[in-house]
Amino acid sequence: MSEIPNINPPDRYKTKVLDEKSVDVDPYRQFSVWFTDARASGVTDPEAMFLATVGDDGIPSGRIVLLKGFDANGFVFFTNYNSRKGREIEHNPFVAIVFHWKEIERQVRITGKAQRVSQTESDEYFTSRPLDSRISAIVSSQSKVIPDKQTLLVKFDEEKRNRGHQPERPAHWGGYRIIPSVFEFWQSGSFRLHDRIQYRILNGIWVIERLAP
8 A cells, every 4th residue: 555645744734723712602603703714814615515414324425515604593505405415404404514724724513403494595595596507406406317418408498498587496496504513613733733622502502622633
C-alpha cells in the first residue's frame, strides 16, 4: 500500500481559538456569527451543506444540498419529496448536516429532526426561483432511473411550452426544516489539537461542552 503524503503539516493550523467560555450561549447565534464570517472571508458556497439520511434498510446516504434559510426555528432546504433523501426522511426524520468552510478552517456539525415546512413557505420559495429552475423541479423524477438525458430535455421543453411563465409548485416538491438537538463547532488548531465545542439540548436548555479533538 502506498504511503499517503503529508499534505497538512502540523504548523498549517494557526488560526483562531474557540473557547467554551467565550462562545454565545445560543448555538443559533453562534452559527450566525460563523456563517457571516464565512461569507465575509470569501468562502466558496458557504451555504453548501452535507446532508446525511438513513434508509429503511439502515444504510446511510449523503449528498450536498444548499441552505436556503435559518433562524431560531431551524435550517431550511428544498428538494423533491420523492427523491431518495425525501423518501428516507419520511421513513426516518433524524438527519445530520455538516458545513465545511475550508478557507477559514472551520466546520459545523448538526444533528436534528427534519420536518416539512408549510405549503405557504414552499410556495413562496418556489415562486422566487428562476422559471427554468421551476420547470426543472416539475419534470425531474429525482433519484429515479431514466433512459437518457435527451428524454429529460424533451420533457423539459414540452413543460416549458405548456406551463407558461407562472407554473404552480408541484405537490412533490417543497422544503424541509431541520430542528437541531446537537451542534458541534470545530476550529482547527496547531498539532491537531483542534477546538470542538458541543451544544446539546437538555430539558429545554442548551448545555455547552468541550470535546477532545
